Amino acid sequence: MKSSVITFPGSNCDRDMDVALTKFGFKNKMVWHNDQELPKSDLIVLPGGFSYGDYLRCGSMASKSKIMNSVINFAKSGGLVMGICNGFQILVESGLVPGVLLRNKYLQFICKNVHVKVDNKENTFFKNLDKKILEFHIAHNEGNYFCTNDQLKEIEDNNQIAIYYCDQNGNTNDQINPNGSIKNIAGIFNKEKNVLGMMPHPERMIDESLSGEDGSIFFKNLLNNIK
Amino acid sequence: MLVNEKIAIEHGLKSDEYKKICKLLKRTPNITELGIFSAMWNEHCSYKSSRIHLKKLHTKGKKVIQGPGENAGVIDIEDGDALVFKIESHNHPSFIEPYQGAATGVGGIMRDVFTMGARPIANLNSIHFGSTQHKKTKNLLRGVVHGIGGYGNCMGVPTIAGQTSFDRSYNGNILVNAMTLGLVKKDKIFYSKAAGLNKPVIYVGSKTGRDGIHGASMASASFDEKIEEKKPTVQVGDPFTEKLLLEACLELMSGDSIIAIQDMGAAGLTSSSIEMASKGNLGIEINLNKVPCRESKMTPYEIMLSESQERMLIVLENGKEEIAKKIFDKWNLDFAVIGKTTNTKNIELFFDNKQVANIPVNTLVENSPMYDRKWKKSKLPKKNKINKTIFKSLKIKDTLKKILSSPNVCSKEWIWQQYDHTVMGDTIQKPGGDSGVVRVHKTDKAIAATVDSSATYCWAHPPTGGKQVVCETWRNLISVGAKPIAVTNCLNFGSPEKEENMGEFVECVQGISEACKYLDYPVVSGNVSFYNETKDIGIKPTPTIGGVGLIKDYKKMITMNFKEIDNIVLVIGKTEGHIDQSLLSRIILNENNGPPPEVNLFNEKNNGLTLLNLIEKNFIKSAHDVSLGGIITAISKMCIKGNKGVQIKKPKFLINEIEYFFAEDQGRYLIEINPNDLKEVSKILDKNSVHYDEIGKIIDKEMIIDQKTKLTIDELKSYNTNWLKRYMV
Secondary structure, X not given: OEEEEEEOOOEOOHHHHHHXXXXXXXXXXXXXXXXXXXXXXXXXXXXOEOHHHHOOOOOOOHHHOHHHHHHHHHHHOOOEEEEEOHHHHHHHHOOOOOOXXXXXXXXXXXXXXXXXXXXXXXXXXXXXXXXXXXXXXXXXXXXXXXXXXXXXXXXXXXXXXEEEEEOOOOOOOHHHOOOOOHHHEEEEEOOXXXXXXXXXXXXXXXXXXXXXXXXXXXXXXXXXXXX | OOOOHHHHHHOOOOHXXXXXXXXXXXXXXXXXXXXXXXXXXXXXXXXXXXXXXXXXXXXXXXXXXXXXXEOOEEEEOOOOEEXXXXXXXXXXXXXXXXXXXXXXXXXXXXXXXXXXXXXXXXXXXXXXXXXXXXXXXXXXXHHHHHHHHHHHHHHOOOEEEEEEEEOHHHOOOOEEXXXXXXXXXXXXXXXXXXXXXXXXXXXXXXXXXXXXXXXHXXXXXXXXXOHHHHHHHOOOOOHHHHHHHHXXXXXXXXXXXXXXXXXXXXXXXXXXXXXXXXXXXXXXXXXXXXXXXXOOOOOHHHHHHOOOOXXXXXXXXXXXXXXXXXXXXHOOOEXXXXXXXXXXXXXXXXXXXXXXXXXXXXXXXXXXXXXXXXXXXXXXXXXXXXXXXXXXXXXXXXXXHHHHOOOOOOOOHHHHOOOOOOOOOOEEEOOOOOOEEEEOOOOOOEEEEEEEOOHHHHHHOHXXXXXXXXXXXXHHXXXXXXXXXXXXXXXXXXXXXXXXXXXXXXXXXXXXXXXXXXXXXXXXXEEXXXXXXXXXXXXOOEEEEEEEXXXXXXXXXXXXXXXXXXXXXXXXXXXXXXXXXXXXXXXXXXXOOOOXXXXXXXXXXXXXXXXXXXXXXXXXXXXEEOOOOHHHHHXXXXXXXXXXXXXXXXXXXXXXXXXXXXXXXXXXXXXXXXXXXXXXXXXXXXXXXXXXXXXXXXXXXEEEOOOOOEEEHHHHHHHHHHHHHHHHO
């Protein structure tokens, strides 16, 4: 399976994502933001980082990169696109997924392990996943997901919420919400569920010496689903 | 502007220093030249008060590739890999403007590391604030933590360890020391020594602005009530540009275009150009009209003294300009050929077709002032005669609670959760352990790093304190299973013009050197920060040591969390009951006098190396060094981290319980072993003459000292984890 990771100026999880994808069997290519064309890919990943320093709204500058036209076309024709952290912010800014990401509720960067609940398995990303609750890792300053009431209704009606922040037993309440996201949303899909944006970093959870191994479960499952 | 002695003094130069300049030049300098001298001759850049003593540091060793004197130190970590690392202070700017001061401190030290061709793989920091009651402390702490995170997180370099302390002596002068480790192939290290004539000198990175002018001079003086006026001397950081600069420099470095490279840190274009020329024994000619400027009408004086961040000066091979320009264009960075190397051995500056400065390089470097300042020898304080009946009135539980929740012992999670400590995907020991550990990417090796200081001990007796800090970092590395290799030091002191402060400096350096030599743990880089004083009140002497060690097989790394019920806990090293200068003495007994605990270098080395041997043989399940707050504090942390309890045996010693549990004797560790291994472990310890006591065994969720003294792990946790969070709300 072929994947491509886009490097924007200021991306800093591009290498980590490359390592993870390669480890689980993807043939991965790194793509420069100023390129026009995407290599032939089964999966496009927008990695984490601080594209353009996040000096404007996070992700807004990167969403106007040359390569993003191709990414948008790829997504619209049904291709799989995944945005992690800053990549999620870029997806939101480019309109591929609904909503916005605000500054964390406590106005602090936060780096820690969290649990997320996977509700919707009728999509290529989470189909056949054995576990319902995964331990992931977050590291962000602007992960506070927000949308209008109308948007929220639409998102819920279309089953677009991918993962929720929860405790280890799967309870989603305010106390375990790390950043103030509406409905504890940690990741969402587009309507067609071929585009996933999420704040947690599965690529930081890919072997037992790191923060955990649930990232491995996620990537292995993803690869099998694409095959 | 005509230059005279008065203007020179306004630039921070002394009257006799100004006379020396005129004599060396055989004329009066112009204002640009005076600015250059003041930048090169201030304490921060010239080390004029410290140089003579720094020479005595132990800097040699088999693993040392580059010792002090370059942008950073370099050590051999085998298989063709080298580790580049250094610690640096950004104290003065951080007190004036905590966010930018701390952020640019982190940016500066990372630049020092990637200037040498190394990709930064970890950041650490040691930060010190005034009393928690002081009105500025909270805001300063918040600003500094945001600044460190703001820069490091954006760069995508994990912050893996650090130290935070609070003490009244930092009320008017906080300390922010930042350390970076970088990885490079041994045969791809870059240096700042220029070579060859007529080689193009290029400027890359951000544009030059009016920020940070006289930053280095500001950091070479004490503070007074007018400190707010110094805000413009603080640089403004742009981590995004630095990230681009990092990638662009590493891309250029993969080829063979670069002869020499130097980042523009303190004293900006001045010190970078002069340093490269001086090391290469060459001259350098710069056309200042070619320097990319952010603001219009900048004068030569301003261009030369600006401390705008994220800039580099490079001497290229002839004909490589196009290759280099293409790379910097790709990363949207400024690139300009601004001059060339010459054989004049002078620095010559041109502006609007006129020569605006012409100074022999050696007058700025070799002939810079060097002082053998007067210093006062310290005396070992007399032992306190603590009335032992007072111990009877202390309850272990209450005392432990106070210590675990005291500002200097409590969990610093509130701080390190704001630092990205997992980016790059190789952090295998996060902040909160004895050392941070990162794997060497795609290998079985890992690097452990720690940063420490013990101002109270140094203040009580500088030579002992100096030794102690080195040993503390040594123990932190051993505790995670790393072989200690080398250190970097950041020497934070008051005014060198005061005999007492100078004495503290000289004797701490002696202590550091002695310990480094004995432990074969050389100093490879560092910096000195003097004048940490406000209105005549200086800080406690605070040498900060950053220690680095190697774990050959990262799967053998040790953590401090208790692992398994029924395992045995041993105390390695002898407990004599030293209470003076301990946390118990200071915060429970309100007693600040007396000597610090004695440091026995033989025991330090012997205990440490024996533990490494036990780790190598897989006997050790968890380990933690005993430091502030003594055995009981250390054991509490192992319980908290492992979510397990411990049944503690009554000490069978002559000293009383309180002394046994809270004493801060040096050279000690706590280790967890399987009961089946006890015989074999005892044999090895005995054979190496290492003193040990069996202190207890691991049980479920409770710390039991006797029938009356029981604490649940949740209690211990709440004492330890809540203080800082609540303080910062």
